[in-house]
Amino acid sequence: MHLPVLNDTPVLKSGCEASSCGSTENQMDTLPDSIREKIQNHPCYSEDAHHYFARMHVAVAPACNIQCHYCNRKYDCSNESRPGVVSEVLTPDQAVKKTMAVAANIPQMTVLGIAGPGDPLANPERTFETFRRLSQEAPDIKLCVSTNGLALPDAVEELSKHNIDHVTITINCVDPEIGAKIYPWIFWNNKRIKGKKGAKILIEQQQKGLEMLIAKGILVKVNSVMIPGVNDQHLAEVSRIVKSKGAFLHNVMPLISEPEHGTFFGVMGQRGPTPEELQDLQDSCSGDMNMMRHCRQCRADAVGLLGEDRGDEFTLDKIEDMEIDYQAAMEKRKVIHGAIQAEMDSKRLEKAQQIQQHKEQPKLTTRPVLMAVATSGQGLINVHFGHAKEFLIYEASPEGVRFISHRKAEQYCAGDSSCGDGESVLQMTIRGLAGCVAVLCSKVGYEPWEMLEAAGITPNGEHAMEPIEEAVMAVYKEMAVAGKLVDANESVRVSA
Numbered sequence: 001m002h003l004p005v006l007n008d009t010p011v012l013k014s015g016c017e018a019s020s021c022g023s024t025e026n027q028m029d030t031l032p033d034s035i036r037e038k039i040q041n042h043p044c045y046s047e048d049a050h051h052y053f054a055r056m057h058v059a060v061a062p063a064c065n066i067q068c069h070y071c072n073r074k075y076d077c078s079n080e081s082r083p084g085v086v087s088e089v090l091t092p093d094q095a096v097k098k099t100m101a102v103a104a105n106i107p108q109m110t111v112l113g114i115a116g117p118g119d120p121l122a123n124p125e126r127t128f129e130t131f132r133r134l135s136q137e138a139p140d141i142k143l144c145v146s147t148n149g150l151a152l153p154d155a156v157e158e159l160s161k162h163n164i165d166h167v168t169i170t171i172n173c174v175d176p177e178i179g180a181k182i183y184p185w186i187f188w189n190n191k192r193i194k195g196k197k198g199a200k201i202l203i204e205q206q207q208k209g210l211e212m213l214i215a216k217g218i219l220v221k222v223n224s225v226m227i228p229g230v231n232d233q234h235l236a237e238v239s240r241i242v243k244s245k246g247a248f249l250h251n252v253m254p255l256i257s258e259p260e261h262g263t264f265f266g267v268m269g270q271r272g273p274t275p276e277e278l279q280d281l282q283d284s285c286s287g288d289m290n291m292m293r294h295c296r297q298c299r300a301d302a303v304g305l306l307g308e309d310r311g312d313e314f315t316l317d318k319i320e321d322m323e324i325d326y327q328a329a330m331e332k333r334k335v336i337h338g339a340i341q342a343e344m345d346s347k348r349l350e351k352a353q354q355i356q357q358h359k360e361q362p363k364l365t366t367r368p369v370l371m372a373v374a375t376s377g378q379g380l381i382n383v384h385f386g387h388a389k390e391f392l393i394y395e396a397s398p399e400g401v402r403f404i405s406h407r408k409a410e411q412y413c414a415g416d417s418s419c420g421d422g423e424s425v426l427q428m429t430i431r432g433l434a435g436c437v438a439v440l441c442s443k444v445g446y447e448p449w450e451m452l453e454a455a456g457i458t459p460n461g462e463h464a465m466e467p468i469e470e471a472v473m474a475v476y477k478e479m480a481v482a483g484k485l486v487d488a489n490e491s492v493r494v495s496a
């Protein structure tokens with residue numbers, strides 16, 4: 001089908017200059033096979049894989065060797081988790097049992113990560129005992145660790161022994177001046193070292209650890225917490241430096257600083273970035289570096305697909321009652337992984353063909369817009385508007401469709417029907433979709449339909465069970481044909 005060229009309206013420049021989208025999958029096509037093999041079923045390292053494959057964390061690491069101003073020890077590590085106490089800190093033995101139980105019951109779980117609630121490498125015995133046993137007893141599970149980096153250089157040798165080929169280092173700065181504003185102290189050589197001096201040691205250890213991991217052929221992802229007014233102007237430099245040293249992916253996450261979490265930043269009123277500020281920074285870094293945009297800032301005991309938490313199904317008392325035949329489970333896992341891989345390969349092929357067709361068609365001159373999508377995985381539009389716990393946000397433009405971020409439904413409320421100011425959960429969810437021109441879901445009820453329309457967001461239930469990117473592009477074209485996308489002065493993004 002030929003696309004109509006609507007008019008001469010200037011195109012608002014999208015952050016993406018590529019022919020289709022800025023997803024890691026397009027970059028993935030150019031990766032060597034050895035790296036592709038490492039990331040193709042890792043839900044964090046591959047944006048595509050996160051629709052299909054799950055991860056789990058085991059909370060075996062309670063202690064930490066530094067203090068971050070965005071962390072309160074009562075809560076999960078903010079490096080890799082949303083604030084919220086871990087339900088259970090596990091022993092290595094309990095962690096292994098839990099992993100086996102999850103692997104048998106959720107065959108899509110391909111990655112086991114240790115990410116807290118403190119720093120895994122500040123708890124080396126517990127962390128390495130867990131990894132050692134799992135690498136022997138469940139060799140089909142990829143092992144992954146996330147660290148603040150202070151103890152990393154001393155741990156690299158041990159990490160490489162346990163077949164851990166994914167390491168995340170949280171690097172918030174490369175300048176001790178800035179570091180002193182984020183880290184009040186570190187614990188180093190049995191002493192507490194404060195301010196710039198402590199930050200300098202931490203930065204040096206992080207950079208040294210990064211270089212050592214790369215030298216060992218271990219894939220490194222760098223996480224950074226974006227703190228407006230503190231390191232936001234500095235993170236592009238961080239991105240450039242870590243890329244030059246060989247980091248594979250950069251994940252810039254928004255600071256979470258609710259006063260009720262009792263963190264220094266929360267109490268001091270330090271704000272987190274708006275979605276718009278976050279996207280601008282990610283876009284500005286993306287020229288230099290592969291950017292991760294689908295991070296869910298998971299709990300240190302998260303289980304399931306990114307964005308879902310099935311931890312309650314695998315509490316210690318429930319695991320005790322489970323009969324697990326891991327050999328049989330491994331066979332089943334192999335078959336399921338093979339089927340998912342085949343589906344992903346065929347989708348990738350289809351996508352490549354669509355990109356080619358798209359290139360050959362006359363270019364639209366319409367503006368880029370954001371659309372929200374309700375999905376529970378498999379890359380399909382398969383969730384009812386009212387059941388969505390989160391929405392994935394895509395940008396559609398004449399260049400194609402690209403994933404931007406995710407936004408929680410009910411993000412201002414814990415699930416009561418209303419908050420203090422009388423705003424309903426539905427109203428809050430719709431407010432959270434501000435800036436989107438449409439929401440695609442499997443179905444939408446009458447009341448939300450009217451409220452969405454009143455908010456200027458077109459509800460769309462016509463693409464149920466269709467692949468997300470195709471559906472988003474189809475809706476974009478329909479809107480273009482209907483002349484709804486010609487106002488180039490209208491802002492593409494509005495902060496929620």
Ligand code: CLF
Nearest residue numbers: 044055080113144295296297298
């Ligand atoms: Fe866990 Fe982290 Fe490994 Fe993933 S999470 S240790 S790399 S398996 Fe993933 Fe969660 Fe974001 Fe972490 S979405 S917080 S990036």
Ligand code: SF4
Nearest residue numbers: 064068071077078118
């Ligand atoms: Fe908290 Fe993690 Fe920072 Fe340690 S490294 S203080 S656990 S956020």
